[in-house]
Amino acid sequence: MSAAVASFDTVIADALVYDGDGGTGYRADVAVRDGRIAAIGAPRSLRGRIEQDAHGLALAPGFIDAHTHDDRAALDDPALFNKLSQGVTTVIAGNFGISLAPWRAGREPPAPLSLIGRREDFRFDAFADYLDAVDAAAPAVNVAALIGHSTLRVAEVADLDHPADAAEVARMRARVGEAMRAGALGLSSGLFYRPSRAAPNSEVIALASESAAHGGVYASHIRDEYDGVLAALDEAIDAGEAARAPVILSHHKCAGPANWGRTVQTLARIDERRRRHPVALDAYPYTAGSTVLDPDYVDGVIRILVSWSQPHPEQAGRDLAEIAADWNLDQKQAAQRLLPAGAVYFQMREDDVRRVLGFEATMIGSDGLPHDAHPHPRLWGAFPRVLGHYCRDQGLFDLPEAIRRMTALTADTFGLRRRGRIAPGLAADLVLFDPAAIADRATFAEPRQAATGIHAVWVAGVCALRDGAATGERRGRALRRQHERLLNVEHV
Incomplete structure (x- = not known):
């Protein structure tokens, strides 16, 4: 069966592919079968049970x-x-x-x-x-x-x-x-x-x-x-x-x-x-x-933000200088009172x-x-x-x-030889994003903010995230070093 009419589990169609090696992106279809990248073909040349239109978006290894x-x-x-x-x-x-x-x-x-x-x-x-x-x-x-x-x-x-x-x-x-x-x-x-x-x-x-x-x-x-x-x-x-x-x-x-x-x-x-x-x-x-x-690294010069405190959980998210002022202590003393804590x-x-x-x-x-x-x-x-x-x-x-x-x-x-690149035979861990829109939204004041510009993520060939929302599919696993050797490449 030729690649043009082969049936794949998923085809990500007409993506701008960045293969992970640092080379210039190129337009292509990327096909997935059984958790692996099965084929790379000309734009709109491959067919799959699920087809993702990726025109104008970048496709990279996960x-x-x-x-x-x-x-x-x-x-x-x-x-x-x-x-x-x-x-x-x-x-x-x-x-x-x-x-x-x-x-x-x-x-x-x-x-x-x-x-x-x-x-x-x-x-x-x-x-x-x-x-x-x-x-x-x-x-x-x-x-x-x-x-x-x-x-x-x-x-x-x-x-x-x-x-x-x-x-x-x-x-x-x-x-x-x-x-x-x-x-x-x-x-x-x-x-x-x-x-x-x-x-x-x-x-x-x-x-x-x-x-x-x-x-x-x-x-x-x-x-x-x-x-x-x-x-x-x-x-x-x-x-x-x-x-x-x-x-x-x-x-x-x-x-x-x-x-x-x-x-x-x-x-x-x-x-x-x-x-x-x-x-x-x-x-x-x-x-x-x-x-x-660590009070030893509290110098009164650099800003320190408390990320958690076991005895004073209410202080998480506040600057150490503000806490010290409220307690009428110097910053080292305030840090000592907060321990155990993170910063x-x-x-x-x-x-x-x-x-x-x-x-x-x-x-x-x-x-x-x-x-x-x-x-x-x-x-x-x-x-x-x-x-x-x-x-x-x-x-x-x-x-x-x-x-x-x-x-x-x-x-x-x-030494994760099955991952990190887009090539036939490698794991189908992939991310589709908009290079013009991708941006972090998490800040020091509001750290739990998801990014924008990520359209889809595949793990082991199954879509785990689409349009910013998790799909509920969880196909990750423990990667054992000796199992990460290269697989035989499948030609289709």
Whole structure:
């Protein structure tokens, strides 16, 4: 049967196709069968049971969120509308050293593990059990995951204020091996945070080496994004080189007014190191970050917005300076009273953000915290903001390049070989949008606002979102690294 009369499950007709590799868009029909891209043909040449008129719209591979904390959200809120509504079809969970597995908690998790769950949520002895739970939850988007170094330390290290001893390292390494065999993408660390702050690089290298032995990556929230950022970058890349694991630098930034402008130095250092070893980075398109509230980083200079507070939930969404004034305290004292809490830190400068986003090895990651009472708007708006504000309105890069940074680059970096491109035989994870209209609507004041300009999203060949509304179809699953090898291409 010729392609011209073949019957497909779905045909997206006369779209402007951007294949993910950064090349110029071209008009074509894209046909889907059995969850895979089955054919690409001339405009209006293919026929399917369902036909989507895409004239005047861009069709891209489904976006891959390189940096998420959706570990528990995939189980408790499997609709994941904040991601689906952005055109995201795959999320990478388990970043900056915190993952929901492998640890069965016998106590309340310390910060920052508390950002993704309470004691009852950390219930997975094995990584395989977590991935099975994702499959059982049937999320709307695919979920791939890293193993968190801080989670490993909390599970196995008796005194978190000291380096792990040889027996503890051996037990953590065994857990990494189990997780990698189960399908994890690699190891992540968060040396900035207390559970891992005492870990020497030798400990990280031992665990990253186990990840590398199974084909995994090493992703690092480096030890210092402030004054010591250059040394911290070298430490992370040194660990990857020693372990023979590709390195991913999480949400790269130069934080705090004293370091604004230093991305000129850091990106030059990264570029130099990339010539000898694979190094990529992810970034979100905002001048503010979000994590736990730490009085040590309250300087009275930068704006800090409280995203949640356990003892004072009524203060979520307010500036710390306003809360401090109401309580007649200085900001450090107010922060102490709010703990445990989370915060949005306005700690970056726009020229640094632009410089990092424009770097050729930068993937897009939202780094959103889905359980915050008043989340950072990146949870709902990161990908449309790149495409609308930075690509279309600011001209930081052209549309094919913007799409590459959220599709093929990310898929290649994490080894997701079935995704990230539009080509026959690959997974039919697709997003149809209007390049002239796509825009983020989420703001720091009103963060839970879906983007505009996304017309449809397909996951595994089934339409999960149409005209801004979820269809109720949830075809996502846990992506296991060893199952992401390329399929044989089907010719039709």
